[in-house]
Amino acid sequence: MTIRLITFDLDDTLWDIAPVIHSAEAALKAWMEAEAPRLGPVPVEHLWEIRDRLLGQDAGLKHRVSELRRRVIHGALQDAGYAEPEAGQLAEQGFQIYLAARQQVTLYEDVHETLEKLSLRYDLGVLTNGNANVHEIGLADYFRFALCAEELGIGKPDPHPFNEAIRRAGVPAETAVHVGDNPVDDIQGAQRAGLRAVWFNPTAKPWEGDTLPDAEIRSLKELPAVIERWS
Template sequence: MIYFYRLIQKFRALTFDLDDTLYDNKPIISRTEKKLINFLNHSNKKLLNFKHKNYKFYRKQLLIKYPKIYYNINFWRKQSILLSITSFGINYKLAVIITKKAMKLVNLWRNQIYIESDIHRILELLSKKWPLIAITNGDANIYKCKISQYFSCIFRSGIDGPPKPYKKMYDLAAKKLKLPPKEILHVGDCLETDVFGAINYGMQSCWLNTHNTKLLSSINARTIPHFEISKLKYLKKFI
């Protein structure tokens, strides 16, 4: 299903969100965090009763103290592990070693992402017609999830700039594509970071609404997209 809200101009490139646009990210993060806690429980006897809520508590504390820490999700995660395990009596030197091992595993688990075959198909079709660039606020690795062949480039929050909806990564994509923003279509699931972010920068915007959310009653809707789709396959219409 496609709903149109604004007049669409011809576009010559696409930028793509990753998390919750190309795959369902929540179960991946939840599985990763469960494995992380299990790893920590077995890494030292002082951490035997370490729980997910202990990790979450320090994660929140860090965000309160350093409100921009979420810009780099990996750094935030690393500092949360370090701080929470030292609160369980692990000395700093050992905590650094455990955190380093944990982060290596988290990186592995976090990128065990299954991309559905119809997503591969649509990305392949789109990438044959237009250059595609990935713009993510997360830490998924397009090489590890085997979708790098469709993208000419990836911009990641915390490494390439502040997260969407900030303009920086959209601007980097437009510069890389050597196109005016209005000739680029951004595709993403989030009304704030993707839809508002892209439109605020001057791009056209496609909202992927897989959960049948009502646009006008959504508290996250700061602006309307150019059009809305329920599945990525509807982008075929524009090829």
Template sequence: MIKAVIFDLDGTLLDRDRSLEAFIDEQHSRLADHLQHIPKDQFAKRFIELDAKGYVWKDRVYQQLIEEFEIKGTDWETLLEDYVTNFHAHCIPFPNLISMLENLAEKSIRLGIITNGRGQFQLDNILALGIKDYFEEILISGWEGVSKPDPAIFQKALARLDVSSDEAVYVGDHPQNDIQAAQAIGMKAIWKKDPDWNCMDADGEIDDLNEIGRLVGQFKTQELKAQLQSKKLYDKK
């Protein structure tokens, strides 16, 4: 029986693409003394390219931007600190985030998060979304010392939620780090569709977060049918 749903953060609960665009726009305006010689759309386009959907930390991004755009009067450390300090103020959730979490909570589903990233940075983003109190356990790779797709971080989450792998569902947007990694330890996995990736092996896929409750219900029904079928076969012996 499904007892827990565990979520990825970026690209799943947090609309990171829109959040990053909002931050870049505001940073370019706020630091105009150093960045005004760069057209905003050009600065944003190159930032997003270098960021690689968050898989490149911003120290390297800002070092490259300073070199390419010949940014003067500041350094990459200052720009990075500005990012770390201010990104959370631009966090944008995907639609129906709160209603989805409340729906699962009302069904007594235990909720958790597993996210890769820097500890306080990711926690600040979770707090900015106003969702921290919905989750019994939040595992951030920077604090756990292990990151997805390592099975150890998934096993930690299951242990802390006191559920087995076949009692839990993982929801994420990355085919390898989320879907395949969760399935590898026996969890069901729901893919939050992302146009930049293909994922053919998920147990379910969604466009909208509100679809998660329906899929969890389907998993429970499938499990119940399998149990009944197994009992019938046993009784015939």
């Protein structure tokens, strides 16, 4: 059946996420040193302890990365002796510093060319468990919709994000393809929801899942030819 919809993961599919998070955390740290000096240098182990405690209290936060990050900052401020409302205000301000820096991504070199080519023939969408904003990054014009776990209340590999994508596009699952780097969240999740799945694997990692992806690519410029074979 002809392909009508292609959905994309974002982090580690359209850009390398590691340097982005490193820069965002550095921006947050610099801001907190200036605006919340009582916090001092916070060991990363302490932040992980706060994160684990929060997830223990509300497991649903694992699908709401922005809210989780905001609460971790808030918890660290409280532990440093900041009281309300100052702790809440500083946490929100700090989170916004982090979030703005988190949008400063360096796209893989073939992203624009590939998305532009595909958008002429297919509906494109975004399915992400993260908090990147395609409007701020400058990719929104390529996509019919962008769905994130934070808004949906649950993330990949649960079927709901994939089902919501095909509902938004008004197409059956067998006419949809999902592209992503994560073998579980992207590949297994898409296939279990009835979509075809393309594994973006630029570093040639060995496949360790039970069911093979429907296709594997090393670069995004290979994707149009893969979709064409299915159309």
